[in-house]
Amino acid sequence: MEKIFQRPASLKPVPFRYCPGCGHSLIHRLIAECIDNLGIREKVVGIAPVGCAVFAYDYFNFDMLEVAHGRPPAAATGYKRVMPDRIIFSYQGDGDLAAIGTAEIIHAANRGENISVFFVNNATYGMTGGQMAPTTLLGQKTTTTPFGRNNETAGYPLRVAELLSTIEGASYIVRTSVDSYKNIIGTKKAIEKSFRYQIEGKGFSLVEILSPCPVNWKLSPIDSLTWIQTEMVSVYPLGTFKDKIKEIE
Amino acid sequence: MKGNEAIAEAAVQAGCRFYAGYPITPQNEIPEYMSWRMPEVNGVFVQAESELAAINMVYGASAAGVRAMTSSSSPGISLKQETISYLAGAELPAVIVNIQRGGPGLGNISGSQADYFQAVKGGGHGDYKLLVYAPYNLQEMWNLTMLAFDKADEYRNPVMILGDGVIGQMVEPFYPKPYVRPELPVKDWVLDGCKNREPRVIKSLYMGEGELEMRNNILQKKYKVMKDKEVSFEGYYTEDSEIIIVAFGIAARIALSSVKRLRSEGFKVGLFRPITLFPFPEKELFMLARESRRFITIEMNAGQMVEDVRLSINGISEVLFYGRPGGTIITPAEVQEKILQLFNHQPYLA
Ligand SMILES: Cc1ncc(C[n+]2csc(CCOP(=O)(O)OP(=O)(O)O)c2C)c(N)n1
Numbered sequence: 001m002e003k004i005f006q007r008p009a010s011l012k013p014v015p016f017r018y019c020p021g022c023g024h025s026l027i028h029r030l031i032a033e034c035i036d037n038l039g040i041r042e043k044v045v046g047i048a049p050v051g052c053a054v055f056a057y058d059y060f061n062f063d064m065l066e067v068a069h070g071r072p073p074a075a076a077t078g079y080k081r082v083m084p085d086r087i088i089f090s091y092q093g094d095g096d097l098a099a100i101g102t103a104e105i106i107h108a109a110n111r112g113e114n115i116s117v118f119f120v121n122n123a124t125y126g127m128t129g130g131q132m133a134p135t136t137l138l139g140q141k142t143t144t145t146p147f148g149r150n151n152e153t154a155g156y157p158l159r160v161a162e163l164l165s166t167i168e169g170a171s172y173i174v175r176t177s178v179d180s181y182k183n184i185i186g187t188k189k190a191i192e193k194s195f196r197y198q199i200e201g202k203g204f205s206l207v208e209i210l211s212p213c214p215v216n217w218k219l220s221p222i223d224s225l226t227w228i229q230t231e232m233v234s235v236y237p238l239g240t241f242k243d244k245i246k247e248i249e
Numbered sequence: 250m251k252g253n254e255a256i257a258e259a260a261v262q263a264g265c266r267f268y269a270g271y272p273i274t275p276q277n278e279i280p281e282y283m284s285w286r287m288p289e290v291n292g293v294f295v296q297a298e299s300e301l302a303a304i305n306m307v308y309g310a311s312a313a314g315v316r317a318m319t320s321s322s323s324p325g326i327s328l329k330q331e332t333i334s335y336l337a338g339a340e341l342p343a344v345i346v347n348i349q350r351g352g353p354g355l356g357n358i359s360g361s362q363a364d365y366f367q368a369v370k371g372g373g374h375g376d377y378k379l380l381v382y383a384p385y386n387l388q389e390m391w392n393l394t395m396l397a398f399d400k401a402d403e404y405r406n407p408v409m410i411l412g413d414g415v416i417g418q419m420v421e422p423f424y425p426k427p428y429v430r431p432e433l434p435v436k437d438w439v440l441d442g443c444k445n446r447e448p449r450v451i452k453s454l455y456m457g458e459g460e461l462e463m464r465n466n467i468l469q470k471k472y473k474v475m476k477d478k479e480v481s482f483e484g485y486y487t488e489d490s491e492i493i494i495v496a497f498g499i500a501a502r503i504a505l506s507s508v509k510r511l512r513s514e515g516f517k518v519g520l521f522r523p524i525t526l527f528p529f530p531e532k533e534l535f536m537l538a539r540e541s542r543r544f545i546t547i548e549m550n551a552g553q554m555v556e557d558v559r560l561s562i563n564g565i566s567e568v569l570f571y572g573r574p575g576g577t578i579i580t581p582a583e584v585q586e587k588i589l590q591l592f593n594h595q596p597y598l599a
Pocket of ligand 1: 050051052053069092093094095096097120122124125126127128133
């Protein structure tokens with residue numbers, strides 16, 4: 001009998017310990033599947049951020065580097081510049097990438113570093129207990145916006161994919177979601193494309209992934225998926241914002 | 250060649266193949282030199298968007314096993330502290346050059362020694378130590394930079410060259426001795442893809458019960474070995490001296506000219522010059538302590554190393570201090586005057 005579904009070799013044979021319904025485990029799996037598909041497990045180095053996904057190295061079955069809060073794009077730059085034939089990706093949350101690490105992501109994109117960035121937008125700070133993130137929606141209640149995010153004091157949701165797509169150095173910028181089967185497939189395609197671009201030396205790519213955080217959103221896992229569809233997608237539309245290679249073709 | 254360029258070229262010859270930095274006076278010659286020199290040797294130069302980014306680029310390059318360096322001056326070194334702590338925690342080798350300027354805050358751009366505490370007492374968060382070298386002329390900037398790369402690899406630890414704006418900008422002849430690579434441990438921790446081996450992780454997070462304490466104990470053991478093996482200093486006329494000046498870096502160079510002058514006039518004065526600031530030459534200083542002897546620490550700051558001198562001397566001798574903070578250069582004449590005050594039994598006025 002042919003085995004048609006199994007644990008990717010790029011995942012360690014251990015159960016995920018993320019919260020029930022959390023998007024991180026699903027996204028980890030998608031990344032692992034892509035790495036398996038491309039046959040690059042032995043050439044990959046992943047960067048674990050500071051955030052819930054700091055534990056990524058407990059699950060990924062390849063070399064991993066843990067980097068200070070927000071600095072993964074800089075560390076990836078240093079790594080890739082000296083190891084151009086290895087494949088490096090940074091995996092970052094929205095606090096890591098869109099708040100404390102804004103300078104690093106913008107300049108890595110602007111230099112057109114040949115790296116892949118997987119950016120998990122869950123509209124909150126998961127690891128520290130659900131505070132406001134730059135991506136938190138207006139009116140959204142978090143532990144530091146108990147009355148809902150008010151733009152007058154806390155600014156607006158930051159659209160990272162749109163922002164980065166204006167940068168000349170960036171090659172491929174896309175926003176996907178893991179709220180539905182269709183979008184999960186789309187996310188996987190985008191991740192694989194990002195890796196493929198890196199393998200082919202096509203430069204900087206970022207996949208922004210809308211991802212559920214049921215515990216901090218105080219919703220059930222199912223309702224969290226609905227919340228992505230009804231609330232998040234209107235602020236963070238899905239789609240490809242930049243594909244330099246396609247533009248050239 | 251300026252002192253800053255001596256550091257850059259010594260780094261290249263010692264096999265440094267990654268440099269990232271952000272402009273700040275008085276160390277700009279280092280990134281400028283690296284920007285053309287690195288491509289010549291197939292190395293990498295990146296002008297980073299900030300000192301934070303620069304040191305994290307070094308962190309990434311070091312994880313790949315490449316000899317990597319960053320440089321800055323005081324305000325920029327403050328920004329690097331976060332990742333210096335991460336480098337220490339993750340046991341990644343790196344060389345960090347601080348060409349100190351006056352502080353606090355934006356301060357000024359003249360040479361200073363006011364980052365002593367930051368360099369030797371931790372600087373960033375957590376219990377960690379850097380190996381800290383204090384060159385006092387261009388020859389040492391060359392030699393110690395090469396040594397710094399070897400020691401960083403040997404101990405898997407960040408190493409700091411604590412220079413200052415004066416020697417950074419100074420031009421003087423020196424012998425650029427060729428680099429000879431010592432035997433060093435194999436880098437069996439490098440992240441280069443898990444081909445034919447188990448995956449590796451480089452990290453500094455240890456959440457398991459008792460895990461972090463264990464990690465800390467391992468680090469502390471390493472620092473103890475540094476203390477036992479890496480202390481470096483020079484003594485000048487210390488044996489028969491009634492007064493011993495203790496000074497490092499540029500202050501030591503200034504003090505040495507005063508000492509020579511005073512010696513020629515018959516005054517029994519000497520100089521003790523720590524070359525490693527961590528590990529500090531505690532035992533060696535203690536051996537020189539006598540009830541009949543006085544020590545005076547001279548620094549271009551408001552009094553930092555003097556605390557370590559006092560700890561080393563442990564109350565056996567009197568330890569005085571003379572310093573000028575804020576990027577003011579001490580003159581040999583000033584030092585002479587202070588020493589003469591002591592010989593003439595005038596009340597000591599700092
Ligand atoms: C310099 C620094 N500041 C703050 C923190 C605390 N901290 C840890 S994770 C985190 C935010 C995590 O949020 P995000 O990046 O969105 O990732 P998530 O946990 O939601 O996946 C913060 C602020 C830290 N570890 N280091």
